Amino acid sequence: MKHVKVYGPGCKRCEATEQMVKDAAARLGVEVDVEKVTDAKAIAIAGVISTPGIAVDGKLVHAGGLPDRLRLESWILA
């Protein structure tokens, strides 16, 4: 079970990112638990300064803009 956090205040791209994570996990058959972090303070403390950001199992892997599909899959598989 992977724990994925999507950081973003709730803009369109953040929602799209969340959906991308879920889709990628479904494609790969990996069980994930996606948590959305929308509080500005929590986002900042996590070290994300450009949203949307993604952390997998506590490790920050992406920040700023939509993630690349291939990379996203590699993060979920790693």
Place this chain on the structure above:
Amino acid sequence: MTTETHTPNSRYEIPAWGGHVGVVAAAVTWWLVYRQLLPASEWMASLFPVQPGSHAASAIAFFLYDVPKVMMLLALIVFAMGVVRSFFSPEKTRAFLSGKREGAGNVMAAGLGVLTPFCSCSAVPLFIGFVSAGIPLGVTFSFLISAPMVNEVALVLLFGLVGWKVAITYLGFGLAIAIVAGFVIGKLRLEGWLQDWVQDIHGGTDAPLVIEGERLSMAARYRLGIDAVREILAKVWIWIILGIGVGALIHGYVPEDLMARIMGADAWWSVPAAVVVGIPMYTNAAGVIPIVEALLGKGAALGTVLAFMMSVIALSLPEMIILRQVLTLRLIAVFIGVVASGILSVGFLFNAIF
């Protein structure tokens, strides 16, 4: 990061040269179409049964020529900026600025504000990220003022509708305001006016400064440029049409001397009035600039109009509300005061010179 193998993804099957060829072909096509815009629009305008030289005729010509022209210029520049911005990121900018002092730091922050991809929805995390990395408050403000104010949409619209001189002027003075306002805020030493919780983070976070290994191929950068064009055009076209519509109304129905009297260079109070009116207004550059162009045509003074534009774009109420999470009201007041003074100076300076 070991599994970058199988999963087929058409985006990355394009070899690098294919991407370059595509971009060159698109650029040539763009140029050929752009050159034909004026004759094509004149031919199409001649099909309308209106009196040549009438208000209706000029409005039609304007729609048929200026709208496509501005959209094409936008597509070109937004694509180029999208590719350029793929080499920058807020994380890199933060790492670069973190050792810099005030002064030179303000200049670099204002410049990077133009080049770094920035969305006002992440203004708060960005602000905290900068300040907690030890970037001086004033330098952070230089970035936050220049990023929204000096943007390619505003510059392209000014260039396409008003002229390159005004566009360059806006660029230069937009940067100058960002640098000077940030410098002044830095000198005031207002770190204590941040919200308490921000000051607590200020001590230090153990978060990584730069995320490792985001190297992109050139094809991926082109892709980002195309994404940027799609996103911006989808967002902006309605504003351009609305703005041009209002502009056309001003062209057609506002009496010539009225604007000269209200917004002309002789009315000294018009510059502060333009700034005050601009603060609560929130539209993007795309909506304001066609209106600005029409006002200029009606005898409004350039400085007054520039001040209005800068105030609308740089001092927007929604952004203040977002920043309220990290800044105390006192600090927001200082921020508005300093930036507004900068805009006022630019307005007066221009009305005096031109």
